[in-house]
Structure formats: C-alpha cells, structure tokens
Amino acid sequence: MNFIALTTNILVLNIFFVYGKKYEPNWDSLDKRPLPQWYDDAKIGIMMHWGVYSVPSAAGGEWFWGVWGHYGHPNSNSSQSKFMRNNYPPQFTYQDFARYFTAEFFNPDDWADLFENSGAKYITLTTKHHEGFTLWPSTYSPNWNAKDVGPNRDLVGELAKAVRSRNITFGTYYSLYEFYNPIEGKDKRNHHKTNEYIRRKMFPEMLELVEKYKTEIIWVDGDWEGKAEYWNSTGFLAWLYNESPVKDTVVVNDRWGLKLKGHHGDFWNLKDNFASVTLIKHKWEGTRTLDLWSWGYRRNMNLDSLVPTKDLIRLLVRDVSCGGNFVMNIGPTHDGRIDLVFQERLLDVGKWLKINGEAIYKTRYWTYQNDTVSQFVWYTKGQSAVYAIAIEWPKENVLQLGSANELFVNKKPIVTMLGYPDKLKWTITNTPNKTVSITFPNRATVKGEWAWALKIK
Numbered sequence: 001m002n003f004i005a006l007t008t009n010i011l012v013l014n015i016f017f018v019y020g021k022k023y024e025p026n027w028d029s030l031d032k033r034p035l036p037q038w039y040d041d042a043k044i045g046i047m048m049h050w051g052v053y054s055v056p057s058a059a060g061g062e063w064f065w066g067v068w069g070h071y072g073h074p075n076s077n078s079s080q081s082k083f084m085r086n087n088y089p090p091q092f093t094y095q096d097f098a099r100y101f102t103a104e105f106f107n108p109d110d111w112a113d114l115f116e117n118s119g120a121k122y123i124t125l126t127t128k129h130h131e132g133f134t135l136w137p138s139t140y141s142p143n144w145n146a147k148d149v150g151p152n153r154d155l156v157g158e159l160a161k162a163v164r165s166r167n168i169t170f171g172t173y174y175s176l177y178e179f180y181n182p183i184e185g186k187d188k189r190n191h192h193k194t195n196e197y198i199r200r201k202m203f204p205e206m207l208e209l210v211e212k213y214k215t216e217i218i219w220v221d222g223d224w225e226g227k228a229e230y231w232n233s234t235g236f237l238a239w240l241y242n243e244s245p246v247k248d249t250v251v252v253n254d255r256w257g258l259k260l261k262g263h264h265g266d267f268w269n270l271k272d273n274f275a276s277v278t279l280i281k282h283k284w285e286g287t288r289t290l291d292l293w294s295w296g297y298r299r300n301m302n303l304d305s306l307v308p309t310k311d312l313i314r315l316l317v318r319d320v321s322c323g324g325n326f327v328m329n330i331g332p333t334h335d336g337r338i339d340l341v342f343q344e345r346l347l348d349v350g351k352w353l354k355i356n357g358e359a360i361y362k363t364r365y366w367t368y369q370n371d372t373v374s375q376f377v378w379y380t381k382g383q384s385a386v387y388a389i390a391i392e393w394p395k396e397n398v399l400q401l402g403s404a405n406e407l408f409v410n411k412k413p414i415v416t417m418l419g420y421p422d423k424l425k426w427t428i429t430n431t432p433n434k435t436v437s438i439t440f441p442n443r444a445t446v447k448g449e450w451a452w453a454l455k456i457k
C-alpha cells in the first residue's frame with residue numbers, strides 16, 4: 001500500500017466515523033437501503049385503529065371528526081351531524097369524547113395472546129390518527145393524549161411491552177396530517193412556505209415516538225396534504241436510517257408526500273385495501289380492514305360488511321404469492337375490548353396458519369404466481385421446497401398443474417399436503433404441455449379448511 005492510498009483510506013475511514021452517515025436526505029440515497037429481512041419473513045401483521053373516534057364509534061369511523069366538522073355544523077345533513085344532534089347536547093364537542101375513551105378492559109397481555117394465536121408476527125397501532133390525539137404521553141400534545149385524558153395510561157408503552165414478550169414486532173402508525181391543527185393550518189394558508197407545524201410538533205413528536213418506544217415500523221398517512229418537502233420526509237428518514245435506535249431494523253411504508261405512493265419506502269401500501277394478483281417485485285403490504293366500511297370500530301357494523309374468513313385466507317395466499325405481506329385491520333372499542341367477531345376472524349386465520357404456516361412464513365415469491373391450468377393455485381418458494389396452495393378443492397380430487405413442470409419432469413419430487421400424513425400420488429400426463437396431475441386425499445380425512453398447501457420437494 002503506498003502512502004497516497006494509505007492517506008486516502010484514513011481519510012475515507014475518518015469521514016465515515018466522523019459522520020457515520022450511510023444515507024443522505026434524498027430519495028436516490030434512501031432508496032438504496034436494503035429491506036430488513038425480518039419484514040419479508042414475517043408475512044402476517046395486524047393493524048389497529050384506536051383513538052377518540054372509538055367513542056362515537058359510528059358511521060365515519062376514524063374520520064368522524066373530519067366529516068362532522070370542527071365546531072360541528074348544526075344544520076348540516078351529514079350522518080355525523082344528525083347523529084350528534086340526536087344523541088348529544090348542543091354544546092358537546094369532539095374533545096368531550098376523550099373523557100369517555102376509558103379503556104378499562106384493556107389488558108395488553110390478552111391482546112398479545114390473541115395476536116400470537118392469530119399467527120401475526122407484527123402489529124401496527126395507530127399512535128396518532130388525523131384527529132391528533134396521541135396514545136402515548138406526547139410532550140408535544142398536552143391534554144390531547146391518552147395519559148392526560150381518557151384512560152390516563154400510556155397505551156403505546158403497555159402494548160409494546162406485551163407484544164414484544166411474545167416475539168411479535170411492535171410497529172406504529174402515525175398520521176402526518178391533522179384535521180384541525182391550527183399551526184398546520186397556518187402553514188397551509190402560507191402555501192407551505194412556512195413549516196412551523198413540522199418544526200414544533202410533527203418532527204419532534206416522531207422522534208420522541210421512535211426514541212421512546214423503538215418502534216420498528218413507521219406507517220405514515222395523511223401524506224396527500226403536503227409534498228414530501230413540506231413534511232421533511234427525506235430528513236426524517238435519513239435520521240431514522242442513520243442515527244435512530246432502530247436504524248438497522250426499522251421499515252417504513254410509502255406515504256411520504258403528495259403523489260409519492262408506490263415510489264419510496266421499504267414497503268409499499270399503494271392504497272387502502274390494495275390487492276394484487278400479479279407479482280410486484282418491490283416489497284408491498286396488503287393492508288385490509290375486516291369491517292369494509294371503517295378502520296376504527298363501528299357499533300353499527302353488520303355481518304355483511306365483514307370479510308369472511310374464506311376470503312381472508314384467499315387474500316393472504318395471493319398477497320404472499322405476489323410478493324406482499326398480509327395485514328388485517330381491526331378497531332378495538334373505547335373500553336379496550338376487541339370485538340368477538342374480530343377475535344374469531346383472527347383466530348380462524350391463526351388456525352389455518354398453524355397447519356400451513358410453513359408455506360407462508362419466510363417464503364419468497366416463485367417463478368410463477370398462480371398456475372396456468374389451475375388458476376386457483378398460488379405458489380410460494382421456501383428454503384428447500386416449492387409450495388402450491390390451492391384456494392379451492394380440485395374437481396374430482398385431482399389437481400392439474402401447468403406451471404410446475406420444472407419440478408417434476410425428469411425429477412422425482414415428494415408431494416405432501418401440509419397437515420396430512422401420507423404422500424400424494426402424481427403423474428405427468430402425456431399432453432404436449434406435460435400437465436402434472438396430483439391426486440388429493442379424500443376430503444373428509446383432511447384437517448384444514450379454506451385452502452390447502454402442497455409441498456413439492
């Protein structure tokens with residue numbers, strides 16, 4: 001090594017140690033960060049919308065205040081205004097709801113047990129939705145947080161501790177936008193030439209959330225209200241990826257500014273309830289609410305607005321096969337319960353995953369997503385096997401596969417059905433395309449329902 005090379009090396013090392021900064025606050029640099037592997041391995045998550053809106057828990061859900069209006073519109077015909085007129089005294093404000101957000105039945109260990117039994121490997125809790133109310137005692141949101149009003153508890157801290165004791169990763173949702181924050185309103189009137197809301201409220205609050213709770217998912221929302229430049233998104237992410245206590249493990253979604261969905265972030269959400277039936281090579285998350293009409297709890301929910309278990313399993317299988325993670329959203333109640341019907345759905349999914357988890361967790365997408373001949377069969381790839389997951393039972397108990405030839409022709413794979421003890425018989429038909437036919441067991445002898453995973457090894 002000559003002198004010049006040596007000094008250059010020392011210089012480079014010095015620069016690295018002095019600044020220690022791998023990522024610059026621009027998208028080109030931030031986009032180079034590799035996805036932390038745990039997220040792609042985890043596959044299954046639960047999102048929860050919980051806040052002051054869980055008190056009225058009426059039409060509009062988590063948007064209740066936004067559609068009702070700041071001081072209410074006594075003459076407006078919106079269903080929220082009618083609801084308030086018919087059920088509350090005229091002077092009742094949205095803030096008055098906060099004291100009824102009691103959470104007296106909230107037992108974080110019970111929730112964590114439920115999540116564990118649902119097979120979820122991570123959760124994402126709304127720590128602040130558009131209403132601005134924080135579920136932790138935010139320094140920057142006095143008297144509008146769960147410690148000062150309502151439950152008088154640090155809901156974020158309590159839940160983080162309980163889920164982590166079960167090896168479930170703790171993640172948080174945070175809305176950039178707030179419905180009626182006056183400082184944000186002022187910035188808006190200034191056409192975002194000022195950024196007082198970012199400096200005084202949002203940015204310090206996000207730092208507090210990360211530093212205090214070491215959250216490993218930052219799921220932002222309300223992005224459409226401003227450009228990424230206003231939100232200081234690249235500034236926040238550079239801090240998060242370089243310096244934060246979770247810099248090596250944290251993952252973020254894609255809602256970092258107006259029209260940026262599907263462009264940046266460790267995983268993409270694209271839009272609410274997004275689904276894909278074709279491969280998306282960038283990591284994505286299908287985030288689905290179990291009550292189709294709301295993300296927060298609605299007391300007036302009906303069974304027909306609930307996604308049936310069978311559909312959930314199908315979505316789960318399709319998402320994973322197409323490179324996505326699968327997340328189910330539920331709205332807990334104001335008093336800290338998780339509705340029985342949500343519990344039942346989550347446990348159903350858990351029951352399915354207990355048998356079929358091997359075809360889901362830690363897998364990657366395969367060459368084909370669904371089969372060319374049996375389009376209801378979706379593939380995943382494990383460490384040493386390919387899984388073909390049938391979301392319908394095949395006609396006459398024989399499954400025809402058109403995309404799996406490379407696993408069968410001139411090979412002798414063993415085909416099993418997860419949860420079923422015996423090997424399955426298969427043949428290659430003598431058609432030009434060499435379709436593979438696999439004989440399913442008698443349906444009455446098979447344990448699982450909803451979808452059946454074949455292991456081809």
Ligand SMILES: *[C@@H]1O[C@H](CO)[C@@H](O)[C@H](O)[C@H]1NC(C)=O
Binds near residue numbers: 075076077
């Ligand atoms: C509410 O509905 C009534 C009857 O349709 C209508 O006359 C009135 O203008 C509406 N009020 C508002 C604020 O839209």
Ligand SMILES: *[C@@H]1O[C@H](CO)[C@@H](O)[C@H](O)[C@H]1NC(C)=O
Binds near residue numbers: 165166167
């Ligand atoms: C959590 O994971 C760690 C490390 O993988 C393991 O040692 C521990 O037993 C796990 N705990 C539970 C409760 O599963």
Ligand SMILES: *[C@@H]1O[C@H](CO)[C@@H](O)[C@H](O)[C@H]1NC(C)=O
Binds near residue numbers: 195198199203234235
């Ligand atoms: C933007 O982010 C950077 C951190 O990368 C920070 O130093 C700066 O203060 C932030 N700006 C505002 C307005 O919050």
Ligand SMILES: *[C@@H]1O[C@H](CO)[C@@H](O)[C@H](O)[C@H]1NC(C)=O
Binds near residue numbers: 371372376
């Ligand atoms: C399955 O694959 C076919 C192509 O083989 C494609 O046209 C179709 O959209 C895919 N998805 C579904 C849900 O069938």
Ligand SMILES: *[C@@H]1O[C@H](CO)[C@@H](O)[C@H](O)[C@H]1NC(C)=O
Binds near residue numbers: 373402432433
């Ligand atoms: C066989 O493969 C060809 C070419 O890939 C395709 O056009 C044809 O539809 C296939 N036939 C069957 C029965 O799958």
